[in-house]
Amino acid sequence: MGIRIYKEEKIDIASIPSRGAEIKRPENYEEIYQELSGRSYLPLLNWDVMKFLEHILTKETELLELGSGASTIWFAERVKHVTSFEELSPWYYVLMDIIEEKELKNIKVYLDHRYPRATIKSFKKQFDVVLLDGGGKVGRIFCMKSCYQNVKLGGYLVVDDTHRIEEYKEELEFLDSLGWEKKEFEGDDPWSQYKKARVYRRLK
Numbered sequence: 001m002g003i004r005i006y007k008e009e010k011i012d013i014a015s016i017p018s019r020g021a022e023i024k025r026p027e028n029y030e031e032i033y034q035e036l037s038g039r040s041y042l043p044l045l046n047w048d049v050m051k052f053l054e055h056i057l058t059k060e061t062e063l064l065e066l067g068s069g070a071s072t073i074w075f076a077e078r079v080k081h082v083t084s085f086e087e088l089s090p091w092y093y094v095l096m097d098i099i100e101e102k103e104l105k106n107i108k109v110y111l112d113h114r115y116p117r118a119t120i121k122s123f124k125k126q127f128d129v130v131l132l133d134g135g136g137k138v139g140r141i142f143c144m145k146s147c148y149q150n151v152k153l154g155g156y157l158v159v160d161d162t163h164r165i166e167e168y169k170e171e172l173e174f175l176d177s178l179g180w181e182k183k184e185f186e187g188d189d190p191w192s193q194y195k196k197a198r199v200y201r202r203l204k
Contacts, residue, residue, distance in 0.1 A: 036094060042070060043071030043074050045071070045133075068084040160197045
C-alpha cells in the first residue's frame, strides 16, 4: 500500500484537521514497524504501572489514549475499545497497517497534527481510563489541564513520564489540586529505562 487516504471525521462536535488528505508510505516504514511491533507490543510504561493496569482493565473498559504506539495494540487486547490520538503521519500510517494485519476491530485512531489540543477540549465523551503519553511538551501540557474532564466517575487518569517533574510541575500540581486519589509508580520500562507514572482516580 503506497498511499493511505485520511478522511476528516466528526467526533462529537470536533473535526480533526489533517493537513492534506494523502498520507504517503514513510521512507523509514520498516524501522517504525519494528519499533512498534518489537517486544510483544509492550507499552513504554514502567512495569509496576503496567501490572496495575492489568489489574483494573477489563473487557468492559473504554480507554482514551493520547499518543498512540505499541501500547495501542496492548490495550486493545485487554479492553472493550481504544480511542487513540496520534500527531505523526508516519507513525499513524504504520500503526493502521498493523491494526489491519491483526484484524483488531476495537480501535479508532485519529490523526491530529496538533496533538490533540485543537480537539480534546471539545471532545465530550468520558472514558474508564485516560492515558496521557507521547506528544510534544506543549501538547502534553495542554492535555494535562483538559483531559481530566474525559474521565468517568470512578475512572482513572494515567500520566506517564512524571519523573520529568520540572517540565510538568505546574500541570501536576493542578491535577493534585483536584483532590482525586493518587498513586505513583516507578521503575524500569521494558527497554530498561527508568520512568515514573502517576495514576489519579476520580472518586467525586
